Amino acid sequence: MRQLGSWAARAGVGFVRACAVAIVSMLVPAVWAAAVALGIWWGPTNPWSWLAPFVLVCAGTLALSRPVCRMVRFLVARWTGTVIPAGYRQAGPVTRMSTGYWWNGFGYERTRRDALLDQKWRVRWTDPANWRDLRFAVTAPLTAGMAASLPPAGAAAAALGLGQPGPAARLTGALGLVAAVAGAPYAWRPLEPVAVRFLRPSPAMALADRVDELTAQRADTTVVQAAEIRRIERDLHDGAQARLVALGLSLTTAELLMETDPDQARALMRDAQAGATASLAELRDLIQGISPPVLTERGLVDAVRALALDIPLDVTVDADAPLRLDPPIESAVYFGVAELLTNAVRHAHASRARVCLARHDTDVIAEVEDDGRGGADLRTGGGLTGLRRRLAVFDGTLEITSPPGGPTRVKMEVPCESL
Structure with a gap:
């Protein structure tokens, strides 16, 4: 029955x-x-x-x-x-030129509405x-x-x-x-x-989409590299470089005062020693932001656990056996986890977080969950959008589940043949 x-x-x-x-x-x-x-x-x-x-x-x-x-x-x-x-062609951005006309990728129009309409039909029929x-x-x-x-x-x-x-x-x-x-x-x-x-x-359409995707990834990578170089230059200029200049001036003054005022010279030497220590600490922080030594020496799992100790959250790290990945992938996953934990502190106002690192076949999976207020999404120009683009360079994916009120769960999955 x-x-x-x-x-x-x-x-x-x-x-x-x-x-x-x-x-x-x-x-x-x-x-x-x-x-x-x-x-x-x-x-x-x-x-x-x-x-x-x-x-x-x-x-x-x-x-x-x-x-x-x-x-x-x-x-x-x-x-x-x-x-x-x-597999449909996507319309590109419409840009206003200095002449006042709007460029839609095919021609110039007087108004944005005309440019969008012309672009829509050109893309559709071609x-x-x-x-x-x-x-x-x-x-x-x-x-x-x-x-x-x-x-x-x-x-x-x-x-x-x-x-x-x-x-x-x-x-x-x-x-x-x-x-x-x-x-x-x-x-x-x-x-x-x-x-x-x-x-x-069709293969031709898939190839064209892949070319467009790689072009966008190359542009994103260039922008990220330029921003990183500017950040390093700014940190060096405003931090370690200024301290080292002050250190040199202190040592020169101490040398001049060594004969006439030994006490003042010794005070300047103590200040110079403190400045050297501070400069060394700043350089260590800068190196940590570029490539953490623990990531290079001990791998992704230990690097994430060390990162969790510095985050003002109750962070639990669950991981498989120590994962040894290709250095670029390790760096991408590590900084992705770091960005997600930072977002949990700054934007979600979370009190607890959990990081899960695992592998599935030839993929490495990193999942970050927090008990914050939720509402995270992929906004144009946002940090999560940039993270998704950085993962896309390695054919990685980013999945976000963040209902209003929380919790927020972000899953990063990156293929890695070395697993």
């Missing part, structure tokens, strides 16, 4: 899904049928009886192809968990994905659409045939009912392989 109920549930869900696939797949053929019906209704003597249906077919197919593909991607992701990348969508809109009705139409067609035949008195009609109705019930759990399933085959980005 339980198996019968399970089968009935599967058949019901499958029937609904098959109807949805049939409707979505047959939208474009429905436009074609409407165009043909319009031409027949006007009759052969009407001069528009052939031109108007042709225009309707072309316009309807172009207008419906992209919405149909988006609905198919949504259904496949919802039902099977398979995410098919859209996108190679249009041909892919048109191909799928024509292919889907003949493949997944026909398979998905079997259960609703069988149900319609059953409804019509079983209501007729003749034995042939009733036999047809019974066969239609059997086809509808037996095929319902499976009729919608061809949609996934067909969509994956025809809707995934």
Whole structure:
């Protein structure tokens, strides 16, 4: 009895899904049928009886192809968990020039609205994905659409045939009912392989997206390096360099006073010694910010544990056996954890945090969770956005779960073949 109920549930869900696939797949053929019906209704003597249906077919197919593909991607992701990348070209930024005109990547316009509108249509009509969508809109009705139409067609035949008195009609109705019930759990399933085959980005589109991504990463890396160099220069100029200059002046003055005022010379020597100690401490802090020695000597796990001791939080570090990664990846993960813990203190006002370092196959996973007020998100120009871009250089990912009120959980995952 339980198996019968399970089968009935599967058949019901499958029937609904098959109807949805049939409707979505047959939208474009429905436009074609409407165009043909319009031409027949006007009759052969009407001069528009052939031109108007042709225009309707072309316009309807172009207008419906992209919405149909988006609905198919949504259904496949919802039902099977398979995410098919859209692969559409993204519009670039619109910039106002010194002349007052707006540059949209293709030409100059007088207003920002005109620049955005021109850019939208240029990107839309020059996108190679249009041909892919048109191909799928024509292919889907003949493949997944026909398979998905079997259960609703069988149900319609059953409804019509079983209501007729003749034995042939009733036999047809019974066969239609059997086809509808037996095929319902499976009729919608061809949609996934067909969509994956025809809707995934072409190699040329994937290559173009990868080139754009690498270009953006290179620009981000250049900006980060320039900012880091400026930070180091500023720290040296305002800290250690100023102290060393003062140290030199103190030593010169002490040398001049050695004969005439030994007590004052000894005082200056003590001040110089204190300045040298402070300069050494500042240089150590600067080196710690560039590349912590503990990270180089003892690895990521011990470096994160040492970092946790300096954070004004109750930080718990859970880790697998000591991880030894490639130095650039170790540095990226370490400074990512440092930034997340700093955010927990400054912005989230957390009292406790937990850092989990683990490995899965060839990936290293770092997860930071705090009990702060939450609300963290990826804002343009924000620290988390910059962290995601820095991880993307290594094909890493950043996942954020931070509902208002907390807790905040950030997961960094970076592939590393050396594991």
